Amino acid sequence: MSIIVRQDDVRRQNQFGVLMALRRGGAMSRTDLSAVTGLSASTVTVITNSLLERGALVAHSIGETTSQRRGRPQVRLSPNPAHATVAVIVLGLNTIQATVADYAGNALGSLFERTPTKHLDAESFNNAITSTLKRLLDMQEPGFGPLSGIIVGTEGIVDIDGNTLLSSPATDATDVPLGPALEAAFGVHVEVYNESNMIAEALHWKAPARYGSDFATVLLSTGVGMGLYLNGKLFSGVRTSAVEFGHVCHEPNGALCRCGRRGCIEAYAGGYGIWRAAHGEDPLSVTEDDPEDTAMAELAARARAGDGPERQAFRAAGKAIGTGLRNLFTIFDPIPLVFAGQGAAVLDLMMESLEEAMTKPVFGLPVTVSVIDSYLDYRALIREGGLMRGLVYLDQTMPAVGDVREKVLA
Amino acid sequence: MSIIVRQDDVRRQNQFGVLMALRRGGAMSRTDLSAVTGLSASTVTVITNSLLERGALVAHSIGETTSQRRGRPQVRLSPNPAHATVAVIVLGLNTIQATVADYAGNALGSLFERTPTKHLDAESFNNAITSTLKRLLDMQEPGFGPLSGIIVGTEGIVDIDGNTLLSSPATDATDVPLGPALEAAFGVHVEVYNESNMIAEALHWKAPARYGSDFATVLLSTGVGMGLYLNGKLFSGVRTSAVEFGHVCHEPNGALCRCGRRGCIEAYAGGYGIWRAAHGEDPLSVTEDDPEDTAMAELAARARAGDGPERQAFRAAGKAIGTGLRNLFTIFDPIPLVFAGQGAAVLDLMMESLEEAMTKPVFGLPVTVSVIDSYLDYRALIREGGLMRGLVYLDQTMPAVGDVREKVLA
DNA sequence: CTACTTTTTTCGAACCTCGAAATAAAGAGG
DNA sequence: CCTCTTTATTTCGAGGTTCGAAAAAAGTAG
Known part of the structure; x- marks a missing residue:
């Protein structure tokens, strides 16, 4: 069925476009955003102000830019680190690596554990991963944004919805409901991906030109x-x-x-x-x-x-x-x-x-x-790819609540 | 780059959705369209009236439906056959088959010619196909809709834009600019496809459930x-x-x-x-x-x-x-x-x-x-797939000109 | 002829994007 | 210090889109 488009979809899509432009191009002004996205300056103003108000973006105060140019200085905008936290879990043979990063993509902390996961049953396997992430989160300093999503990268076959680990060298168990288990434990959206897919995702973000x-x-x-x-x-x-x-x-x-x-x-x-x-x-x-x-x-x-x-x-x-x-x-x-x-x-x-x-x-x-390139440290790539996937998920599902004016009037 | 959405895109997309619903489900009333597409009844009215006014749809007059139900009778709408004509050309080894069909998908005429195309150079090859289609068009009775698009289905490798026949058993020539040649000759949009792709397209339309x-x-x-x-x-x-x-x-x-x-x-x-x-x-x-x-x-x-x-x-x-x-x-x-x-x-x-x-x-x-099915008459499938591809192209590129009220007021 | 039922249209509300004009916030220059 | 110039951002009205509610249309039933 061909999909019908509503009014809100337009705003959501364009808001997503603004966020993606910032992820790709780094901090930039509203004028730059208008040029990059193709949206009019007025629309960029409306969208960015809405995002600023909800804490998804931060404005870089003056001085940081040191423009030295003639007119009114640009206000550079970028994702607000404190807006959300994403956890990335990379599974290996008897290893679990968990990392948390803020909404701007900066790593906050990481934990690498060797655990004999290979011969665990499905439930124990899920528990081992859950407890590793719990430990990591407990180690974090207070004040970091709320945990908003978990991405798992693993060898093996994963179902298309990113829920179930159908078969993997990391465990003898099959059809492991890892996604639902983590969702239940942490109350946030979880996606499980094959590690190779995350490597591709990472490269796509590292060098989009190539x-x-x-x-x-x-x-x-x-x-x-x-x-x-x-x-x-x-x-x-x-x-x-x-x-x-x-x-x-x-x-x-x-x-x-x-x-x-x-x-x-x-x-x-x-x-x-x-x-x-x-x-x-x-x-x-x-x-x-x-x-x-x-x-x-x-x-x-x-x-x-x-x-x-x-x-x-x-x-x-x-x-x-x-x-x-x-x-x-x-x-x-x-x-x-x-x-x-x-x-x-x-x-x-x-x-x-x-x-x-x-x-x-x-x-x-x-x-x-x-082009034939090679990268040795593939674990790092899986982590980066998972992180970007998690951040983009947040950007994409960010609601498109109404105009700023509405709240000013109220 | 993530694509920005404009106001017009919404209308174009929803208009396309209405046309697709009619192609898939056959003639139906505005109420049915509202149910199938998910658009509100008012929006369906606006879109269909705009399409009716431009001659893309026809309303089936009363009596045809013989509803015998209680309330106001439905007015069934369907694509207007006279709105446009699509030509489909199926190439084989030393054979050229051309077919023309109306906007509702009914075949108007067909011409099958055996021509030794194998050893022709690119230009002669294009000319042979052009002249076959010209002959077929001359045979048509006056009053059929304007030729609006040509779809070619052929064995071999075609470039992704549907312009150039890179290599095919139908001719020794390579990099044959068949698309531009036909476009120049008939002044309409041309797309060249691999025959197997058109077979898939045909089946997709014949049995969407399967x-x-x-x-x-x-x-x-x-x-x-x-x-x-x-x-x-x-x-x-x-x-x-x-x-x-x-x-x-x-x-x-x-x-x-x-x-x-x-x-x-x-x-x-x-x-x-x-x-x-x-x-x-x-x-x-x-x-x-x-x-x-x-x-x-x-x-x-x-x-x-x-x-x-x-x-x-x-x-x-x-x-x-x-x-x-x-x-x-x-x-x-x-x-x-x-x-x-x-x-x-x-x-x-x-x-x-x-x-x-x-x-x-x-x-x-x-x-x-x-599911494992088999179809022997694959030429017919190529023709059907090409026809549907051509019609959908027309539906998709139909402009989304303004509201009806505007013209009524003028 | 009237009541009922179903379809279609009308109309105002709520949004969204855009362009033009207005406003803000600097540097340049006297 | 004040004014002019320049660039960034915001405001505002216009035009277009969908939607829900209400109205109108066009039949059947009795």
């Missing part, structure tokens, strides 16, 4: 994940977070993957896949243990030293990823690429075979990928 | 095409029509495809791929000739008669398609499927291996596909 409308992030870690931005929006599955790039089939009847199927990209390019191939182990055997980062570094060193099974293992990984990317690009055209995670440190060993597999022309149209 | 938000169409013909509806919208590539499902890699280093690469799904499931495998021909040899429909029917008959290379060839085709679908479903979750084209007639020979490859569970989540 990662504006269309790009893909490939997370090379134990598994192989992907975040996709298409047409300026985060792409997700129909019912789940999906984009399980690591489980796209590379070789039918190929090496065994942890998911139980054969030939997945992850079975060649995941940490354990590379390790297995480098050591000449049976491609149909899978262990639960992940190779240590240091062990992988040694493997990479040996591969760089000279040809041999180690180098071949990395080459095979590159080929699997490259083939997968080419297939994806066959579906929606080539887009800029970003690699993140520890695997990005050994990209040099994979790049040749990756590019060879990826760039084979389709119908004479060569596949060209313009 | 094919509403998310589904995929697989076109089994000489090649293997796909149309995708995701989140209620036609999915396309970033720069081109894309979704070149047939050229997703099934077997690295596998059979040779016409695109020059190896192991594409089409190399196994396209008409020539099945033929080649059934006859034990070299999988690295490709011919330009396509097997005749009758020859393929014989092949299917032999495959149904008993096991042998023919049956194995169809099984291999099913496996290639099934694997490709599973990979796609790994990216965006399983969705209902529709098969179209001659290949849909031999689906029975492929279905077993197709389902086996497709439904292997990912991380314990079984892949289930609820």
